[in-house]
Amino acid sequence: MNADELRWFLALAKTEQVTAAAHELYLSQPTLSRALARLERELGAPLFDRDGRRLRLNQYGRILREHAGRALAELDTARRRIDALTDPDTGLVRLAFLHSFGAWLVPDLLREYRARAPRVRFALSQDVAEVVVASLREGHADLALTSPRPDGDDLAWHPVHSERLCLAVPPDHPLATQRRVPLASVAAEPFIVLRADTGLRRITDQLCRDAGFEPTVALDSSDLQTVRALVGAGLGIAIVPEPHAPEPHATDEPAGPAYLTLTDAGAGRTIGLCWVAQRPLSPPVVAFRDHVEGWARLSLPR
Known part of the structure; x- marks a missing residue:
């Protein structure tokens, strides 16, 4: 065959x-x-x-x-290892990542790296955490950016960035003018969440359990931007990462959510780069991994 x-x-x-x-x-x-x-x-x-x-x-x-x-x-x-050895500056890096990283983290990492190695090619794929990790294990990706850290000793992991989580509420919500709130104060509110196979959903469920309640799920989605838009439309509240930049809105669009700092311990997530520990990596993949690890040393709190 x-x-x-x-x-x-x-x-x-x-x-x-x-x-x-x-x-x-x-x-x-x-x-x-x-x-x-x-x-x-x-x-x-x-x-x-x-x-x-x-x-x-x-x-x-x-x-x-x-x-x-x-x-x-x-x-x-x-095939990739042979290609890389023949010309290591024109190899391929297959990078999988969560949907929400496509708007800020991945562009930042690639922009800096492409300035140093412009002929290295990238094949990018984005999905929910469960699919991203499966893609890595099945050999369809060389590296993956995900959160939280996947289970299993077969995967190596390097923390890349710490992201604070906050509570997103509609702009006319009674708490919208507050700066800091405990999660328990919204235990009776309807939640908008990501799908059960996403990393942020697992973190959300755990934060709610730690606060002493199970969230009432009003709506769920596979897209973080959709979750933010649904909150802005007044359909519920959500636990989301703090925005990395002001969210633009057209004049005829409803205002976006208000973001409140959560005072709960553990209201954050660590984004990490992972790869299959025992699988050989091609020189371009190793070089990009080293670049991400160097970027992380500047990003993570000391």
């Missing part, structure tokens, strides 16, 4: 439809069907159960899916 056949198989395993997989891979259906037949003959076992025109991944297919993903990730790593 070759790498292309494994990639085609993984596309089939995801869609379980020859038509959909062929369209995704820009292949003809007969070409994909013949490749699957060759793969099954080579392995001596069917990889899918057939149900009319529908495919169902079976126990043999699930085993191959697990190992094929790891094998392709290793091949990609080898």
Whole structure:
């Protein structure tokens, strides 16, 4: 079996439809069907159960899916390392990060680094914490910026930045003129939160538990800017990072939230850079990691 056949198989395993997989891979259906037949003959076992025109991944297919993903990730790593050794100044860095870091942290880091290494290429991906960490473990990313620190001894972690969390309330909220509040003072309020698979949601839930209550969730979202907008529209309150710059508003838009400092211990989050500890990193990835660690020494409180 070759790498292309494994990639085609993984596309089939995801869609379980020859038509959909062929369209995704820009292949003809007969070409994909013949490749699957060759793969099954080579392995001596069917990889899918057939149900009319529908495919169902079976126990043999699930085993191959697990190992094929790891094998392709290793091949990609080898290719990148060879490319980097051939010309380390033109290598590729695959960086995954949380959505909320795309507006300030990632641009700051890349702007400074590209000034020093303009020919290094970056492949950027952003998602919620759970997906970012999975992407790193599965070999789809070299480095990840996330918060809080992921569980597991397989990942190395370097703190990059400490971010204070605050309470966002509608501009006409009774507390909007206050500067500092304890979280317990809004225990009865409706909360707008991020989805359960996000890092900030886990921090929010823990802060509320530490304050002695479970938040009443009015709305949830996967996007921090949407959460801020919903608070500004008067639909609830939220725990969010302090804004890094004044939030612009058009004259016909409602005012944004008011931000109050939380007096609770632990009302903050540490952003960190992580990578798979035992996976070799290419020279461009190591150089960018060193750059981020140097940036962090200036950012973190002493």
